[in-house]
């Protein structure tokens with residue numbers, strides 16, 4: 053996590069860097085800092101959010117045409133002023149920002165201390181800037197060479213940017229494991245963890261690859277080399293990003309905006325892929341590897357957080373529609389348990405950011421063992437998307453709120469498309485059922501729009517439960533993952549303890565928690581197991597639990613039993629998660645808002661988890 057930005061050019065760097073940090077604040081908000089080169093390096097940093105840095109630098113000298121800035125999600129060293137980035141070298145000639153973890157920092161630190169270097173912070177990062185200076189002086193080499201030598205001693209992950217008092221016209225950056233994008237303007241360069249701070253200045257970008265170093269020198273072309281000093285030709289790509297998706301557009305929070313964007317984001321996930329008249333689905337990535345998919349012995353989903361919940365829906369979809377055995381794994385567990393993988397396995401990595409460190413490491417492991425790697429990512433050009441053999445983007449557009457909403461529904465949409473495609477190709481889904489399902493999937497965006505009309509009603513119900521201390525979420529079949537996702541949303545942004553459970557499993561434990569104070573959200577739209585869930589609701593009511601039910605329009609049975617109901621449009625069971633999750637997103641949003649929580653930046657969380 054951590055967000056990094058850099059600028060070198062003819063404009064004042066400060067406004068570009070500060071606005072860039074605000075766009076990247078989703079990556080961490082424990083502290084923020086900036087270093088501007090103007091003769092000397094002026095370095096300002098403070099605990100807290102970017103707005104606190106803005107207050108802190110008032111009345112200070114913030115001029116300069118070159119600078120770097122950082123917003124931190126703390127790993128080594130508590131979030132305070134001293135541990136905030138940028139970090140100075142011993143002489144204060146160099147300043148550096150870093151996203152990642154230097155695992156062998158303690159050994160390096162000890163050596164540097166023996167050589168007379170003093171450390172001001174408890175961070176792993178400071179070691180790196182000191183090491184670079186030490187190598188420069190000891191080996192009498194140029195800065196770029198010193199950075200290359202330093203990085204070859206480092207174990208861990210990094211995206212770094214360095215400025216030097218002695219090179220007032222250049223930024224040097226490098227990456228391994230953490231993302232880095234260079235923006236190329238006219239006589240200026242930009243650098244950032246993702247393209248959002250860059251897009252309003254230039255659409256020409258270069259994604260820095262693993263173990264590459266980028267030299268951004270005014271008056272010269274962008275130069276890329278490997279850490280081992282091999283020259284590379286920069287591959288310039290055109291950014292496609294709508295600037296309005298980076299603004300709140302009148303909504304109080306990004307999360308609410310993103311919830312309301314779902315009719316569009318789901319439509320964008322379907323766009324160009326479904327042709328109802330021709331009865332076809334076309335997905336370039338899957339078509340190229342069709343035989344591998346059709347002959348797959350197993351599909352393994354690798355993901356984290358909300359993407360893991362979407363993958364669970366994927367399990368139900370792929371097993372039912374395409375009859376391929378599926379396993380859904382937390383990438384963080386998978387990578388450390390010596391998993392059995394073979395060449396007939398297809399691994400599908402699901403990730404909004406495409407940068408989650410565990411998911412990235414897990415696909416590398418699976419790739420080594422011969423599995424086909426397919427990615428479902430939202431961020432175009434992200435590491436996971438680039439390392440996969442093939443993939444499909446979700447096209448949900450930038451998601452800024454830390455709690456994922458539209459990314460989830462787009463992931464489920466893409467998974468449904470893939471399962472439908474494979475099921476049809478394998479001859480498992482009959483032609484008429486396939487056509488029915490395509491028509492229904494095409495109708496989903498409009499049904500999401502209808503579902504969003506629940507907004508006012510959900511707000512009213514949220515008022516009743518604002519001060520609940522625990523919540524239980526129950527669902528079965530396709531809506532079991534929705535129960536998990538509903539509980540996660542509430543935990544993440546309102547800090548209320550919530551548990552998601554398969555409805556029938558409730559009897560094996562959570563039922564002991566139910567009393568008249570316990571709100572239980574039951575997700576039970578029309579489905580093949582509706583009656584079973586009705587019995588589960590009876591069990592809750594018998595123990596005086598408060599039931600909030602998500603049901604299909606026109607439901608009479610559950611509506612009579614439940615204390616509150618959210619009615620969603622009727623749809624095929626396989627698509628019901630796309631509608632059922634909407635009132636749960638709104639419920640968590642309004643409860644968190646009434647509790648005055650920092651909705652878009654919940655405490656301790658970050659949107660893109662680029663450390664293990």
Ligand code: G6P
Nearest residue numbers: 356357358359403404405408456
């Ligand atoms: C973090 C975010 C979650 C997200 C998870 C996986 O924990 O806060 O919202 O679901 O990472 O992220 P990914 O980008 O891989 O989907």
